[in-house]
Amino acid sequence: MASIAVALSKDLPNGRVMRAIVSEQDLVVWRSKSGILSAWENRCPHRGMRLSHGFVRGEALACMYHGWHYDKSATCRYIPAHPELEPPETIRAQEFSSIEKGGLIWVSVDGSLEEPLIDENLTPLRSINFQCASKTVQEVITKSTKLAGDTDPFNFTTKAAGYHHWVLFSEKKELNLHLFFHELPNNACKIHALIDKDCPAQIQKQISRMMESWRRSAETDYEVSAK
Amino acid sequence: MSFTLYDYALSGNCYKIRLFANILNIDYERIAVEFYPGADHRSEKMLAISPAGTLPILTTDDIVLSETSAMLFWIARNYDAPDHWWPEQDLTAQANILQWMGFSSDLTATIGQGRLHALFQTPIDKDKMIKGGRAALRKIEAHLSEQSFDGCSFLTGNKPTIADIACFPYVALSPDVGANIGFDHDDYPAIRNWIYAMKSLDGFIPMPGIYAMHELKDHEIDYGSQKSAKAGASK
Ligand SMILES: N[C@@H](CCC(=O)N[C@@H](CS)C(=O)NCC(=O)O)C(=O)O
Ligand code: FES
Numbered sequence: 001m002a003s004i005a006v007a008l009s010k011d012l013p014n015g016r017v018m019r020a021i022v023s024e025q026d027l028v029v030w031r032s033k034s035g036i037l038s039a040w041e042n043r044c045p046h047r048g049m050r051l052s053h054g055f056v057r058g059e060a061l062a063c064m065y066h067g068w069h070y071d072k073s074a075t076c077r078y079i080p081a082h083p084e085l086e087p088p089e090t091i092r093a094q095e096f097s098s099i100e101k102g103g104l105i106w107v108s109v110d111g112s113l114e115e116p117l118i119d120e121n122l123t124p125l126r127s128i129n130f131q132c133a134s135k136t137v138q139e140v141i142t143k144s145t146k147l148a149g150d151t152d153p154f155n156f157t158t159k160a161a162g163y164h165h166w167v168l169f170s171e172k173k174e175l176n177l178h179l180f181f182h183e184l185p186n187n188a189c190k191i192h193a194l195i196d197k198d199c200p201a202q203i204q205k206q207i208s209r210m211m212e213s214w215r216r217s218a219e220t221d222y223e224v225s226a227k
Numbered sequence: 228m229s230f231t232l233y234d235y236a237l238s239g240n241c242y243k244i245r246l247f248a249n250i251l252n253i254d255y256e257r258i259a260v261e262f263y264p265g266a267d268h269r270s271e272k273m274l275a276i277s278p279a280g281t282l283p284i285l286t287t288d289d290i291v292l293s294e295t296s297a298m299l300f301w302i303a304r305n306y307d308a309p310d311h312w313w314p315e316q317d318l319t320a321q322a323n324i325l326q327w328m329g330f331s332s333d334l335t336a337t338i339g340q341g342r343l344h345a346l347f348q349t350p351i352d353k354d355k356m357i358k359g360g361r362a363a364l365r366k367i368e369a370h371l372s373e374q375s376f377d378g379c380s381f382l383t384g385n386k387p388t389i390a391d392i393a394c395f396p397y398v399a400l401s402p403d404v405g406a407n408i409g410f411d412h413d414d415y416p417a418i419r420n421w422i423y424a425m426k427s428l429d430g431f432i433p434m435p436g437i438y439a440m441h442e443l444k445d446h447e448i449d450y451g452s453q454k455s456a457k458a459g460a461s462k
Binding site: 007008011013016018019020052055125126127129131190201204205208209212 | 369372373375376377409413414415416417419420423440
């Protein structure tokens with residue numbers, strides 16, 4: 001199932017940590033102070049705390065609970081309660097492959113990280129969450145592009161519709177909008193959206209609001225469901 | 228002239244005032260009031276000071292305030308805070324600030340109530356709270372995304388204002404309300420970036436549930452910082 005885009009690169013600056021989920025696999029994705037990207041199982045080998053609650057300490061990720069430090073190879077290197085101890089090499093978090101390309105962070109959880117084919121000159125827009133399956137969102141997009149007439153500021157047409165990657169094209173604005181679908185558990189998904197050239201902030205806002213309008217249509221059954 | 232703050236450590240609303248006063252390096256008198264379980268904020272003694280029956284309360288010889296928005300404004304003006312906190316000459320900025328100060332009370336009414344329920348089992352309409360809280364988080368996420376298109380990191384521009392202080396606590400505290408109700412920050416990258424910017428301010432202080440980034444003793448070992456590594460999206 002190859003590589004899945006989990007975030008826009010700009011939303012994970014150096015020294016920051018985030019959580020991501022790919023095919024039910026809970027992940028911590030983090031970037032060291034010098035910029036090295038890692039994606040691991042979101043579970044501290046010590047007591048199982050979510051590592052996504054942790055802090056970046058230079059080139060290491062420190063667990064929030066007891067502060068164990070893991071280096072870029074996911075190996076535990078420092079245990080604050082035993083500062084003199086050199087931790088055994090066997091204490092490691094489970095690593096997954098990750099790569100950065102075209103302004104996106106890609107993760108593979110099945111060991112098959114392929115170089116994603118993507119234009120390197122895209123401008124990141126935003127990641128937006130939907131409480132419905134990506135199929136539902138795709139149906140809404142198809143319908144709304146069909147309905148959009150000449151008065152629509154973009155009048156997008158669907159140029160490519162792969163499983164995870166859609167490209168909408170606006171002839172009016174000569175603009176490609178790239179949508180990367182990221183399926184989540186419990187009937188939810190995200191879109192990581194990018195545009196293919198520097199476009200004015202005003203247009204970015206319009207597209208951002210258009211995505212919210214898709215969401216309002218797609219989530220008609222987003223009822224309160226505190227499980 | 229200094230002021231007195233009637234304060235409760237676990238209150239996000241009280242934290243707004245402690246945070247802003249600390250950022251501006253202001254000395255003030257703090258009187259702790261037992262909100263729970265004593266409900267001392269509704270004692271006759273406290274109601275005599277402020278009939279609103281809520282915390283925080285800010286008092287001086289001349290003034291008694293029970294709305295945090297009014298307190299933040301009063302502190303900014305009275306202590307001559309750097310202009311970006313309340314841009315004196317900029318009507319548009321002021322109007323935008325008031326807009327988000329108004330929004331901050333939606334946060335108290337939804338996420339704030341949800342948190343009181345999580346902490347003290349205060350009765351609430353849970354469905355209404357969850358729907359309202361999600362809507363509020365999505366609204367601020369969308370706005371902060373739009374701000375980022377303009378290259379701005381804060382609610383009304385590229386410097387923080389009292390609107391950021393007013394909205395920050397309950398947005399930052401939302402994950403404490405509960406899991407799987409859409410209040411986690413995982414789905415809100417723009418909110419995460421903004422929280423990071425707020426925590427990076429000089430004079431930032433934590434409260435229970437809002438930790439400082441460098442709270443843990445800084446322990447940095449150079450495990451090989453691969454200078455050749457892509458610089459990534461460093462700011
Ligand atoms: N309007 C006030 C509201 C403050 C508020 O709601 N405070 C809570 C504590 S965080 C409170 O005192 N609630 C009264 C109660 O629950 O008895 C403000 O913006 O400061
Ligand atoms: S659970 Fe991570 S250090 Fe203990």
